[in-house]
Amino acid sequence: MTARSWVPVPKGSDFPLQNLPYGAFSADGGSPRIGVAIGDHMLDLAAALGDPVFARPRLNEFLSRGRRHWTAVRARITDLLTDPAQKAAARPSLIPRDAVRLHLPVDVADYVDFYASEHHASNVGRILRPGGDPLNPNWRHLPVGYHGRSGTVVVSGTEIVRPRGQRRPADGQPPAFGPTTRLDIEAEVGFVVGTPSALGERVTPAAFADHVFGVVLVNDWSARDIQAWEYVPLGPFLGKSFATSVSPWVVPLDALAAARFQPPPREPEPLPYLRDNGAWGLDLRLEVSWNGFVVSRPPFAEMYWTPAQQLAHLTVGGAALRTGDLFASGTVSGPRRDECGSFLELTWNGTEPLRLPDGTERTFLEDGDTITIRATAPGDSGVRIGFGEVTGTIRPAR
Structure with a gap:
């Protein structure tokens, strides 16, 4: 018989006894x-x-x-x-x-962001490189990622100031400087490291649960026009570093046993250090709301690279883990348009505006817009558990 709490828990609560975030x-x-x-x-x-x-x-x-x-x-x-x-x-x-x-539930030590959704990476490739291979040659061989700025990780509810930066110039013109006009979201899942590792030590996929304590929701805000001008050849910088929001709740891995599954075989088979036999696929269902209206439901179960593989790749070169490290999955997107975890995809780079139920149209974020990301997962005894939410409202550039 399943144990019951003497604390009353409303039906459908994110936080039943099986969760305890x-x-x-x-x-x-x-x-x-x-x-x-x-x-x-x-x-x-x-x-x-x-x-x-x-x-x-x-x-x-x-x-x-x-x-x-x-x-x-x-x-x-x-x-x-x-x-x-x-x-x-x-x-x-x-x-x-x-x-x-x-x-903020943890003092974030290092922050790493991955690019682990094949659907997201393929959509971005089709948008930015039409007519070419949507995926770069390395993508199916390793979890692509970059090191972010831990000092700008903020808790849900923190207002997001529109960033300024250089934007791609028209042909023959100097770059423009000013507030981003293509402010976007990235609906992600983050993993919080508890147990550190030594410099030079590799952490295998099998050791994932020995080092990772739990899971948070992440919104990796992105200034797409700033990002597009600066990212060649070294990758994201100011287009990503102004704010990353996380949920205030850390759901322990112990609460997610019923959400785990064995992902299908990868093709080509990953190199030996990335072979994940620990069934760390996770059946999490995200939901993105724009000004109170649900616009997308990204499925984390569709991710190509598991968090255990991401951690193995993060440390294979000898980087040490520190207590409080945060690494995020990258944008979670599914095969359908209404499963996209970024507005770059959802509006196809602004060419297909999204009409909200109140009659307004959006491509990228405007000042005053509020974004909320929620998620649930199967828990023990057939209940669903939740992650709370990560929310942020856009304020004008300073």
Whole structure:
């Protein structure tokens, strides 16, 4: 029989007992500390478990303790929330979620962004290189990625200031400078590293769960016109570095066992260091809303490269993992237009404007637009668990 929590959980909640995502919160003007979400409440872990690691403002110290400790703490929390004998002692540690302020859950050490969706990469290739091969020759041989700017990773709800930069000139003209006119999103899934590795040490796909604690939602905001002018020959820079938003909840890998599946064989077969036999395909369903209207439902299950393969490639050259590292999947897109995770694809580079239900048309983001990304996944006992949301509103350039 499936255990039930004595904490009431509304039907359809993102945060049933099978989830228990971690977040950093503050209440009544106090300092940030760590809790887990259960239904419409937050369990204050410092108070409930008596462990001062949860009185810290970020998860990093807890994450550094490793998988055995993460699993043991999850079991303690589950026991606390299901054992009627502990109800009286634990109830004072419950705080309504609508009474707390959420913060960035981790101090982000390094940030790496990948390009792991074949559908997204192919769409971009068709848009930017019409008539040529949509995929570059290396794409099916390695997870393409770039190192981003960790200092501009911000928590959901942070307003996004339209960036300025150089834009591609007309033929024979100097480049223009000013606010981007092609501000875009990228709906992604991010992975938070807990256990570090040594410099020069390779992390295999089989060791993925030994190092990665959990999952967040990511919106990697992108200034497409700035990106198009600057990215040759070294790749993304100012077009990507102004802001990357993440959800305030870190869903533990332990909550995603029912979402895992074995991806189909890759063609050509990856090199030995990228062979992932650990079934780290994940059946996550994303949803993108533009000013409150759902415009896309990207399926993470369609990703070509798994997060375990991404981590293996990230470290194969000897790069060390640090507690708090974040690596993101790259834009999640499916085979249909309404499954695209960027507006570059959804409006086909602005040539096919999207009409929203309120009658407005959009190609790229305008000041005042609000974007929200949500996701769900199958959880234990047949329930669905959620990731909360990552949202941001565009403000004018400064």
